[in-house]
Amino acid sequence: PRQLKLIFPRMALNRFLLLISSSMTPTLSKSFSVTANWPYPIGKQGEPWTNGDKVKWRDERTKHCRSYRNEVLSQLLEPTAVGNEEITSLFDAICYGQLSHGDYPLYALQSKSFSGDKPTALITGGVHGYETSGVQGAIQFCRTGARPYLEKFNLVIIPCVSPWSYERIQRWNFDAIDPNRHFHPGGAAEECRHVRSFLDSLGVEEWACHVDLHETTDSDVTEFRPAKDAMEGRAGHRSEAVPDGFYLVGDCDCPQPDFYARVIEEVRKVTHIAPPDGSNKILGYEVVNGCVMVPVREIFLCASVTNAKFATTTEVYPDSERASDEICNEAQIAAIRGALDYVAESMGL
Numbered sequence: 001p002r003q004l005k006l007i008f009p010r011m012a013l014n015r016f017l018l019l020i021s022s023s024m025t026p027t028l029s030k031s032f033s034v035t036a037n038w039p040y041p042i043g044k045q046g047e048p049w050t051n052g053d054k055v056k057w058r059d060e061r062t063k064h065c066r067s068y069r070n071e072v073l074s075q076l077l078e079p080t081a082v083g084n085e086e087i088t089s090l091f092d093a094i095c096y097g098q099l100s101h102g103d104y105p106l107y108a109l110q111s112k113s114f115s116g117d118k119p120t121a122l123i124t125g126g127v128h129g130y131e132t133s134g135v136q137g138a139i140q141f142c143r144t145g146a147r148p149y150l151e152k153f154n155l156v157i158i159p160c161v162s163p164w165s166y167e168r169i170q171r172w173n174f175d176a177i178d179p180n181r182h183f184h185p186g187g188a189a190e191e192c193r194h195v196r197s198f199l200d201s202l203g204v205e206e207w208a209c210h211v212d213l214h215e216t217t218d219s220d221v222t223e224f225r226p227a228k229d230a231m232e233g234r235a236g237h238r239s240e241a242v243p244d245g246f247y248l249v250g251d252c253d254c255p256q257p258d259f260y261a262r263v264i265e266e267v268r269k270v271t272h273i274a275p276p277d278g279s280n281k282i283l284g285y286e287v288v289n290g291c292v293m294v295p296v297r298e299i300f301l302c303a304s305v306t307n308a309k310f311a312t313t314t315e316v317y318p319d320s321e322r323a324s325d326e327i328c329n330e331a332q333i334a335a336i337r338g339a340l341d342y343v344a345e346s347m348g349l
Helices: 002-007 010-021 053-060 068-077 084-090 132-144 163-168 190-202 221-232 257-268 325-347
Strands: 091-097 105-111 121-125 155-159 207-213 249-253 285-288 292-296 310-315
Touching: 002 068, 010 053, 010 091, 053 221, 068 084, 068 105, 068 163, 068 292, 084 091, 105 190, 105 207, 121 132, 121 190, 121 325, 132 207, 132 325, 155 190, 163 257, 207 325, 257 292, 310 325
Parallel strands: 121 155, 121 207, 207 310, 249 292
Antiparallel strands: 091 105, 105 155, 249 310, 285 292
């Protein structure tokens, strides 16, 4: 309500709305005032895209909407910048590659206390460049939340896997490829090959945990799903709603329900959780303790890039009326915290 906004700061208002809504019937999905971008303006309807169509898609996305260097690299590499002291004192910044197009050096953070005597956890963000809190949440965790875990874990954090996409607020990369389907040997996405090579170089035999930070946004419905349908040559667009709230994605072939429950428990303190439908599904998939179960390794999601038993993908909903940039970042941090706490306890650390 407008009157409340005059009284409460944005963060306090969202927490207030979260509190009073907890007793209400949850909303499964959001109603959209914006229709899907269909028929899609690139390609011929009903025919898969040609290489020329993909080039046209890329050429229409040359404008930089934000700066990878200013918003990401500066926070990783400049110790004198306000708030960066914690990051540069706890982590080494490692350049693990360079994209073949544009000026995009790829950076990871590795804890300075890295030791073969400790288990190793991986945190990734920005696999889809348009999912902002995955990137900024990972960086904020390094700045405000990582220190207590460094006695127990080696931490490897890749905050922005896809910088070209981050600058253009896009899901796909330069080649119109969804990176989150290519984390396998020889995957078509260049970003994925760089990540795999870097992780292999660390020589970690058994990863303890992997949290891959993502968002589900309204633009999935209005832009990216229609674009995918057009690229694949579908004659019609498959309309899907967006779940209103946070959820996880986990591996149906290696379910870890107690792990999911712990992560959801932490995130619930920050933001609302997406409820399943009457068939206990979200987006057509079975839900276990707030986690959508999919064949993670079969479809080569980023969460499959290590051999970690405890691995999951977060899905924050930034377009909710009850969300804010701050809440989305905090939800990502809560998910990381819940995951690491559970793993530490399960390993007796």
